[in-house]
Amino acid sequence: MNYCSQCGQAVSLRVPAGDNRERFVCDACDIVHYQNPNNVAGAILTWEDKVLLCKRAIEPCYGLWTLPAGFMENNESVHQAAARESIEEANAEPGHLSLFGVFSMPYISQVYLMFYGELLSEKISAGIESLDVGLFTQDQIPWDEMAFPVVKHCLELFFEHGVDSGKVHQARFNRLPNREVEIFTEL
Numbered sequence: 001m002n003y004c005s006q007c008g009q010a011v012s013l014r015v016p017a018g019d020n021r022e023r024f025v026c027d028a029c030d031i032v033h034y035q036n037p038n039n040v041a042g043a044i045l046t047w048e049d050k051v052l053l054c055k056r057a058i059e060p061c062y063g064l065w066t067l068p069a070g071f072m073e074n075n076e077s078v079h080q081a082a083a084r085e086s087i088e089e090a091n092a093e094p095g096h097l098s099l100f101g102v103f104s105m106p107y108i109s110q111v112y113l114m115f116y117g118e119l120l121s122e123k124i125s126a127g128i129e130s131l132d133v134g135l136f137t138q139d140q141i142p143w144d145e146m147a148f149p150v151v152k153h154c155l156e157l158f159f160e161h162g163v164d165s166g167k168v169h170q171a172r173f174n175r176l177p178n179r180e181v182e183i184f185t186e187l
């Protein structure tokens with residue numbers, strides 16, 4: 001950031017008194033502009049043996065498939081965020097949502113909180129951020145057209161383990177110099 005959102009003057013990157021890392025600090029009003037990770041909430045929603053996927057109508061990854069997910073809004077719970085994204089992107093009707101996995105992406109300062117739930121209705125349709133939506137069995141999933149590594153990983157875990165144990169999966173993602181992503185499972 002270049003300018004203070006409080007007073008409009010220039011900010012500089014320095015370690016505030018009593019802190020231990022650089023922050024953007026306003027040179028005029030001294031306010032510290034903290035920047036922290038963003039939470040993304042999403043859901044694996046099933047109908048019988050099928051999973052709901054959305055084909056992205058927005059960048060990044062336009063035209064690739066994803067689970068309904070998006071940045072949390074202020075003043076909502078993470079469950080509400082996952083349900084809202086499911087409605088916005090697929091006009092889906094999610095039932096009870098339970099936590100399926102927590103995935104950290106320190107290289108982009110994002111945390112994904114992914115839920116599992118059953119659809120209350122088979123009726124789905126593309127929302128404004130989706131080109132298309134569909135219900136896919138494991139064999140039908142376009143595995144080579146997944147938008148994000150975290151989405152692919154989430155689906156792989158789901159089909160490998162199911163949800164019977166109620167286990168919450170935990171992993172950390174790291175991006176390598178060649179843009180590949182490596183995944184560390186946190187036990």
Ligand SMILES: [Zn+2]
Pocket residue numbers: 004005006007008009026027028029030031
């Ligand atoms: Zn200021």
